[in-house]
Amino acid sequence: MTGFVVDYALAEPRVSPNFGPRRENLTIDSLILHYTGMPTGEGAEAWLCDTASSVSSHYIVHEDGRVVQMVREADRAWHAGQSFWRGCRDMNSCSIGIEIVNPGHDGGLPPFADDQIEAVIALSRDIIARNEIAPERVLGHSDIAPGRKVDPGERFPWGPLAEAGVGHFVAPAPVQGGRFLSAGDLGEPVEALQSMLALYGYEVEINAVFDDRTKQVVEAFQRHFRQDRVDGVADRSTIETLHRLLSALPAGLATR
Structure with a gap:
């Protein structure tokens, strides 16, 4: 494929060869957010479009808010890997993936840029509306691959996203003392x-x-x-x- 019509009107197209058909007649019901975990957005975008990487994503959102679509939403991008959520073991086939440019934990996990988050919200709202994705199906890579993935990380602003209509979130209870459960506990x-x-x-x-x-x-x-x-x-x-x-x-x- 040498080109395609973007699904999101504000996206720039750049074709990644790393995709395939969605499997087992699974339909899109989830949106998965990632960070790129690489030093630069340009490098991350190039890697997602490189046949040697065997990874891809439907979208990448740069720090300045620029959105690039690399795989059509109808196709299966390779962003989730080995993953699970609510019975689905092929999250690549039932989700759309957004990579958000950020160097991640190895790069100090800097704050996400305001323009970038605004762009993520706008893109996500568009995807959610067109694919009828429920709020509780907007997830992080770490949710569907615990222990293997940690992105988009603990500095990602899930609360403001939910306030803007993207995702399921509640005000967390304040950290305090009291009884706890930890490694080795039974019962x-x-x-x-x-x-x-x-x-x-x-x-x-x-x-x-x-x-x-x-x-x-x-x-x-x-x-x-x-x-x-x-x-x-x-x-x-x-x-x-x-x-x-x-x-x-x-x-x-x-x-x-």
């Missing part, structure tokens, strides 16, 4: 925590053991929804925020 409280995380959509075994996987999922949850402290410890603030989030889901969804 019904751990089982209840795992059940709530799985109910929201995370992949975690409900085995009543606070194992390494549970810690990774708690960290992913904190990185998105309780960003003041990302330590994998299910403290009172983390558990209360998770309760609030589940209570804020549409009627019936939190019981599936």
Whole structure:
């Protein structure tokens, strides 16, 4: 393919060869946000369009707010990798991916530029409206690949995005003392925590053991929804925020 008509009117086209058909008749129901994790936006865009990389994304949003589309939304971009959310193990086939230029944790995780976030909001709202994506299906790469991915990171402004109509978010409970669950703990409280995380959509075994996987999922949850402290410890603030989030889901969804 040498060109295509962009799906988002404000995007510039640049074709990436790294795509394929969506699999198993899966339809688009999710939007996944990433950071590029590379020193420059130009380098990241080139890498996403390089056959040697075997990665791609539907869109990249530069620091100045410029949006480039590299894969048609109808096609399967290679942005999610091994991933899971609410029963789907091929998130590439049921999602649209947006890469946001930022050097990431290795580069000090600097704040995202205001113009860039405004552009992400506008692009996301357009994608959500055209594909009828539910708020709770707007996710970070770290949500669908805990322990493997940490982007877009704990400095990503999920709250302002939700206020603008992009994503599902609640005010996190303040960090404070009190009872907590952490690595090595056993029993019904751990089982209840795992059940709530799985109910929201995370992949975690409900085995009543606070194992390494549970810690990774708690960290992913904190990185998105309780960003003041990302330590994998299910403290009172983390558990209360998770309760609030589940209570804020549409009627019936939190019981599936």
